[in-house]
Amino acid sequence: MRRRVCSFVLMGAGIAAVAFMGGASRSSVAKAGxxxxxxxxxxIDNFSFxxxxxxxxxxxxxxxxxxDDIPHTVVSDDKVFKSKVMDTDEKFSFTFAKPGxxxxxxxVHPKMTGKVVVQ
Amino acid sequence: xxxxxxxxxxxxxxxxxxxRRGFLKCMAWAGTxxxxxxxGGVLKSFSLSRLGEFDPGASKGELQFVxxxxxxxxxxxxxxxxxxxxxxxxxxxIKGLPNAPEFLLHTGDISHLSKPEEFxxxxxxxxxxxxxxxxxxxxxxVLNDDGAQFRERYAKSAKGAGWYSFDKKGVHFIGLxxxxxxKAGGLGSLGHEQLEWMEDDVKHLKHSTPIVVFAHxxxxxxxxxxxxxxxxxxxxxAYLKKFGSVTVLNGHIxxxxxxxxxxxxxxxxCSTAFPQPQPGKADSPGPMxxxxxxxxxxxxxxxxxxxxxxxxxxxxxxxxA
Numbered sequence: 001m002r003r004r005v006c007s008f009v010l011m012g013a014g015i016a017a018v019a020f021m022g023g024a025s026r027s028s029v030a031k032a033g034x035x036x037x038x039x040x041x042x043x044i045d046n047f048s049f050x051x052x053x054x055x056x057x058x059x060x061x062x063x064x065x066x067x068d069d070i071p072h073t074v075v076s077d078d079k080v081f082k083s084k085v086m087d088t089d090e091k092f093s094f095t096f097a098k099p100g101x102x103x104x105x106x107x108v109h110p111k112m113t114g115k116v117v118v119q
Numbered sequence: 120x121x122x123x124x125x126x127x128x129x130x131x132x133x134x135x136x137x138x139r140r141g142f143l144k145c146m147a148w149a150g151t152x153x154x155x156x157x158x159g160g161v162l163k164s165f166s167l168s169r170l171g172e173f174d175p176g177a178s179k180g181e182l183q184f185v186x187x188x189x190x191x192x193x194x195x196x197x198x199x200x201x202x203x204x205x206x207x208x209x210x211x212x213i214k215g216l217p218n219a220p221e222f223l224l225h226t227g228d229i230s231h232l233s234k235p236e237e238f239x240x241x242x243x244x245x246x247x248x249x250x251x252x253x254x255x256x257x258x259x260x261v262l263n264d265d266g267a268q269f270r271e272r273y274a275k276s277a278k279g280a281g282w283y284s285f286d287k288k289g290v291h292f293i294g295l296x297x298x299x300x301x302k303a304g305g306l307g308s309l310g311h312e313q314l315e316w317m318e319d320d321v322k323h324l325k326h327s328t329p330i331v332v333f334a335h336x337x338x339x340x341x342x343x344x345x346x347x348x349x350x351x352x353x354x355x356x357a358y359l360k361k362f363g364s365v366t367v368l369n370g371h372i373x374x375x376x377x378x379x380x381x382x383x384x385x386x387x388x389c390s391t392a393f394p395q396p397q398p399g400k401a402d403s404p405g406p407m408x409x410x411x412x413x414x415x416x417x418x419x420x421x422x423x424x425x426x427x428x429x430x431x432x433x434x435x436x437x438x439x440a
Contacts (some may be wrong), residue, residue, distance in 0.1 A: 047403035105303035
């Protein structure tokens with residue numbers, strides 16, 4: 001008798017916990033299989049993209065913010081997206097609807113490269 | 120600034136009685152405002168601080184011009200909050216040269232963000248020299264519009280992305296564009312069309328014609344990790360192999376550096392806006408802050424002299440201090 005009550009309570013707590021986690025993941029880096037995160041941030045600083053590779057679910061919007069004291073751009077190798085030049089503190093966003101691997105670079109400083117892996 | 124007196128640069132291939140060591144030692148003094156001229160095969164040096172004692176005849180070459188670079192008009196961060204002021208200081212330096220240059224070369228990054236008002240401001244300041252200016256674009260000059268504005272302003276009758284050539288007193292000048300269509304992970308790029316044009320442009324010139332090539336990104340491999348080089352410059356240099364004197368003037372790295380390879384002298388200029396770190400001496404090649412009172416000593420102009428009959432051009436850097 002007691003055991004059944006206990007297991008009921010436990011199950012209820014478990015469901016509540018999952019629901020809570022689902023809500024919290026909205027603003028953090030998304031994991032594959034979870035609902036898509038609204039936004040993923042990539043910081044541009046010291047002539048590099050950080051993180052250089054991000055892995056996101058389809059539907060995620062990636063926002064690049066330039067924290068460097070020199071302007072940069074974000075240009076997809078395959079011409080899927082292309083930002084205007086971003087001076088310090090300016091941003092560029094792109095929503096990745098389709099799965100795939102999207103390599104990109106800064107067209108002003110082409111040694112700067114990054115990758116968005118969309119699952 | 121990097122040490123210019125390397126052991127490899129001692130060959131007197133011009134047979135003019137001046138060895139590279141002497142030439143470069145003179146240039147190493149240039150950071151403090153020394154002016155060197157090759158005249159009649161003899162290298163003479165003059166201190167800019169003793170302008171009043173100059174004998175203009177003694178320091179005059181056949182052709183004199185000044186290279187400036189990387190004015191980055193519009194930049195306003197701590198490394199230099201007043202790039203207009205330091206560009207004006209460069210103009211004052213030019214106006215104070217013992218012999219007026221015939222014209223100026225600007226090796227790019229004229230503007231910082233390719234904005235019309237930035238180009239306008241540079242034009243206004245350089246007007247004060249009263250000299251014609253020949254420009255090639257830096258990567259900061261072709262943002263957002265593939266260089267349309269640059270060409271409209273500075274290279275109306277040029278070919279392709281803005282390359283062209285002209286002659287002054289028997290010296291052939293070639294302005295190249297190596298900041299367009301850059302590939303991910305790559306360096307500067309000249310491209311097939313420009314290389315074909317260049318091959319044709321120099322084809323019929325006499326081997327004794329002195330050549331000056333100017334382009335923004337260095338045409339030699341200064342430091343590939345930071346993008347300081349041009350992927351296909353070897354092909355361009357191959358077209359110039361037959362010439363007895365080739366001078367390559369570049370910018371982009373915001374510090375002076377020199378290399379001699381056979382008959383080719385490579386030289387990069389200081390910026391008039393802000394310095395950048397020496398290769399590998401920092402995390403990235405961005406603007407380098409120095410104490411405010413030292414800023415003008417790490418910015419500068421380059422004065423170039425040519426005397427007919429002498430193969431090498433005398434290339435002299437002086438700071439804005």
